[in-house]
Amino acid sequence: MYSASDLRKGLKIEMDGVPFDIVEYEFYRPGKGQAMYKCRIRNLLNGNVTDKTFREVDAIDQPDLEEREMQYSYNDGEHYVFLENRTYEQITLSPDVLGNAKYFLREDMTVKVLFHNGRAIVVNLPAYIEKEVVETEPGVRGDTATNVTKPAKIDTGFEIKVPLFINQGDWVRIDTRTGEYAERVAKK
Amino acid sequence: MEIETPVRLAAPALELHINAEPAGDQFLRTSPELHMKRLMAAGAKKIFQMGPCFRRGERGSRHNPEYTMLEWYRADAGYAEILLDTKSLLLAVARDVKGTTDLEYQGRPLALAPFWERLTIAEAFLRWAGWDPVKNFDADRFDLDLVEKVEPRLPRETPVILTDYPAAAAALSRRKPGNPAVAERWELYLGGMEIANAYSELTDPVEQRARFEECAAARAKAGRQVYPLDENFLAELGQMPPTGGIALGVDRLVMILADLATLDEVLPFRL
Numbered sequence: 001m002y003s004a005s006d007l008r009k010g011l012k013i014e015m016d017g018v019p020f021d022i023v024e025y026e027f028y029r030p031g032k033g034q035a036m037y038k039c040r041i042r043n044l045l046n047g048n049v050t051d052k053t054f055r056e057v058d059a060i061d062q063p064d065l066e067e068r069e070m071q072y073s074y075n076d077g078e079h080y081v082f083l084e085n086r087t088y089e090q091i092t093l094s095p096d097v098l099g100n101a102k103y104f105l106r107e108d109m110t111v112k113v114l115f116h117n118g119r120a121i122v123v124n125l126p127a128y129i130e131k132e133v134v135e136t137e138p139g140v141r142g143d144t145a146t147n148v149t150k151p152a153k154i155d156t157g158f159e160i161k162v163p164l165f166i167n168q169g170d171w172v173r174i175d176t177r178t179g180e181y182a183e184r185v186a187k188k
Numbered sequence: 189m190e191i192e193t194p195v196r197l198a199a200p201a202l203e204l205h206i207n208a209e210p211a212g213d214q215f216l217r218t219s220p221e222l223h224m225k226r227l228m229a230a231g232a233k234k235i236f237q238m239g240p241c242f243r244r245g246e247r248g249s250r251h252n253p254e255y256t257m258l259e260w261y262r263a264d265a266g267y268a269e270i271l272l273d274t275k276s277l278l279l280a281v282a283r284d285v286k287g288t289t290d291l292e293y294q295g296r297p298l299a300l301a302p303f304w305e306r307l308t309i310a311e312a313f314l315r316w317a318g319w320d321p322v323k324n325f326d327a328d329r330f331d332l333d334l335v336e337k338v339e340p341r342l343p344r345e346t347p348v349i350l351t352d353y354p355a356a357a358a359a360l361s362r363r364k365p366g367n368p369a370v371a372e373r374w375e376l377y378l379g380g381m382e383i384a385n386a387y388s389e390l391t392d393p394v395e396q397r398a399r400f401e402e403c404a405a406a407r408a409k410a411g412r413q414v415y416p417l418d419e420n421f422l423a424e425l426g427q428m429p430p431t432g433g434i435a436l437g438v439d440r441l442v443m444i445l446a447d448l449a450t451l452d453e454v455l456p457f458r459l
Contacts, residue, residue, distance in 0.1 A: 005245075027248035030339065031375055031385060032359045033331035034205045035246075053336055056205070057328055 002060040007037045012044070014063035015052075019044040019116050044114070045121055047099075066115045067124075072105045080105065082113060082123075093120055103158035104129045104176045125176040130185050131155065132171050139167040149181075191235045193223035199418035202403040203359065207244040208415065209253065215415065216242035219435060220259055221360065222421040225389065228261050229427040236260035238438060249450040250381065252458060256438040263429045266388035267361070267372045270432035271349065274376060274384065275304065278347070278441075285445055293379035293444055296344050305343050308352040309370075316341045322369050325356040339380060348377040360396070361387035376436075378444045384436035393425040 002013060009025045024040040034056040042049045054060065070082040070091070079092045080102060091113070095102050101111075101123045109129075114122040136152035149161035152172075160174060162181045173182040200208040200215045201222055208215035220237055227235055241257045262269055282289045282300050289300040307315075310322045317333040342348045351374035355363055358371030372388035390396050397417070404414045442454045452458055 027246060027251055028335065029205065029246060029251065030331060030334050031382060032203060032205065032357060033334060034328070036331065036335050038335075053332065055328055055332055 002062055004035070004037050004054045004056050004058050004060065007039060007054060007060070012063055012065055013041070014061040019063040019065060019121070023049060044116070064117050066118075067112050068115065070111055070113050072107060072109045072111060074107070075105075082111065091120055093123065097121065098123050100158070100179050101125050101176065103154070103156040103179075104131070104174065127176060128173050128182060129176055130171055130173050133162065133166060133168055136162065136166060136168055139165050139170075152181075189232065189235050191224070191227060191232075191237050192239065193217075193220045193227070193237060195240065197223075197418075199416045199421075201360070202400045202407065202415055202417070204403055204406050204410070207412065209242045209244045218243055219257065221433070221435070222418050224259060224261055224433070225428055225431070226421055226424050228263060228389075228429070228431050229424040232261075233263045234260070249452070250440065252439070252451050252455060255451075258436040258438050259434065261389070261431055261433040263431055265432040266430060267351075267374055267386050267432050270386045270434045271304075271374065274386070274434060274436070281441075282445065291444065291447075293344070293447055294449060296379070298344060298379050298444070299346055304347040304349055306349045306351060307342075309350055309354065310352070312338050312342075312350055321357075322352075322354045325354045327356065330354070330357065339377070339382075342377050342380050344379050350375045350377065358390070358399075359387070360390050360399075362390045362392070378441075381440055381444070382437075383440050383444070384434055386432065386434035389428065389431040389433050391425060391428045391430065393422050396425055397422055 007022060007025055009022055011022045013020050013022065020041040021044055022039050023042050026038040028036045028038050030036065037054040039052050039054060040049055041052050068084060070084050073081045073083050075081070079094055080098055082091050082093065083089070097120060104125055106129065109125070112124040113120050114124065131154040133152045134155050137150050148164055150164055151159050152162040152166060153159050158179070160179065160181050162172060166172065166184060171185045171187050173185050174180065175182050195217055196211050196214050197217050198214050200218050206218050208218050219241055220239065224235060224237060236259065238256060238258045240254055242254050244253065246253055260273065262273065278300055279289050282291060291298040291300060310320050313319060313321050313333065317337040321330045352364065352370040353373045355369055355371050358373060361371045361373040364370050364372050374386050375382055376384040400417050407414045439451055439454050443451065446454065448454055
């Protein structure tokens, strides 16, 4: 158990069996009253962010979380299969656990899988991955502005917004945390 | 009369949720209250002091472990007279530094004159939290609902006085004559932020000792350090005439006047 004074940004806690991550944290004490800890917390299962105020008297559950490095192996048509190098242990994850991460996987990519009570709940990819644009309107030569965008598809079917100068066949770097275009990179 | 009282004390005022910073075998003051009241007991009529106070472990956008407090006490007066003092002071300060009493705080107008909203704690809690803490006090629920339901809904356009606290939250204020369920205590909010805390001071040394002892027991139960009782204060308190007093957070008032959102922007040497 944590006491409220243990709370800080980045700490992982559990409420009603659900693991949360503290995104923002603020000490506050009203008048002569007890210390309060105003937090923004993120549900690690679905990513939703909410506000929660903890009181000094509150006891807070500590989640059983474990992060393991694994390699993406293959997709069996529905599920995604990952391997732990060291133990050769294999896990199979459904697309909804992966969320957008499923569009950015590459064979043999090393990922970090977060387990809660032994169950995989989040797959964290490297912050940036590189992908080829397989479909977009033809580029506008000379227009290097990055604030005007158009839709583009990558090989997994995921759609991103890219600047007008990007052509079909270009390679781009994508931020896996936001699913947003970062920059154009040299062709592979 | 401007006065100064010790910053390092053997016996800081006992409050359940306020922790003093140790300084050698003594403590840095969490408030100058007890010494100022001893001056009132010795015959002072109107005194004020502006200086540093220290609260252990308090750090946030509106809290700093060291901050500047303005306190004043007025003899033969109560919290109503202190409210008049406070209005005069804030209007004069605003005219002096801003040239107007029509302020703007964080994008919203805040008119210091002429009207100050006054709400009893019972009214405010019944309106926004759905219960009356004067009838059924629950300390934990009171603190949480104050922070989550009441403070966020307080009007921002005028100063707000929250007044007549449940007797259980009286701290060092006296119970209201004719209505002992409430204490003669008010808090001033500007732009939704707590700025000052005022009392009709408790002058009964027997009741004061009982409150300190109750608080000492509660601190011990919560595993917090228990400070010694200030016996000099308790011995002299019976000599104090009816008195009104107030503690006003100067740094927060500067936040309001300078239209700044956090103490970081006000305190140049914040660690």
